[in-house]
Amino acid sequence: MKHTLLNLNEGSFPIKLDKKFKDLHGLEDLGQVKDHIIVKLIIEKFSRVLFLAKGNISVAIEADCQTCFKKTLIKLSLETDVGIKDIKYENVDKKEPLEIHYQDLENFNINDLVSEEIYLNFPSIVTCCTIESNEKLEEKSFNKIRPFQKIRDLIK
Numbered sequence: 001m002k003h004t005l006l007n008l009n010e011g012s013f014p015i016k017l018d019k020k021f022k023d024l025h026g027l028e029d030l031g032q033v034k035d036h037i038i039v040k041l042i043i044e045k046f047s048r049v050l051f052l053a054k055g056n057i058s059v060a061i062e063a064d065c066q067t068c069f070k071k072t073l074i075k076l077s078l079e080t081d082v083g084i085k086d087i088k089y090e091n092v093d094k095k096e097p098l099e100i101h102y103q104d105l106e107n108f109n110i111n112d113l114v115s116e117e118i119y120l121n122f123p124s125i126v127t128c129c130t131i132e133s134n135e136k137l138e139e140k141s142f143n144k145i146r147p148f149q150k151i152r153d154l155i156k
């Protein structure tokens with residue numbers, strides 16, 4: 001698998017990413033990736049230490065229903081709005097209200113950011129057996145309300 005590495009300590013911003021991945025390391029536990037993972041992200045530099053990744057990630061993963069074990073297709077279309085900081089801050093940062101993805105900024109791997117976002121937003125319960133969950137599966141988006149947007153609104 002080809003890794004997409006960026007050096008976020010150099011270069012000009014914003015960085016526009018428009019990518020398709022066949023599969024991504026880190027999603028094996030969730031199920032089998034169907035189709036391509038479509039990644040459309042813009043990385044902005046917010047401050048000297050804080051970067052922001054905004055955009056959309058869509059993926060379809062076939063997972064086993066946790067009740068009847070039938071293959072169930074989970075489609076996600078994620079509105080991504082996440083902070084990025086260097087890995088050296090991971091243990092320094094107090095619990096912030098922001099969602100932060102920590103990684104080595106000099107060898108920043110897009111694949112890891114994308115798979116973490118999918119992992120965090122994947123439904124914890126996969127089932128095809130009840131009417132209620134069928135409705136849920138038909139929803140195209142499992143967006144989580146992220147605190148980040150609110151904080152940005154406050155800064156404006």
Ligand SMILES: [Zn+2]
Nearest residue numbers: 065068128129
């Ligand atoms: Zn089922």
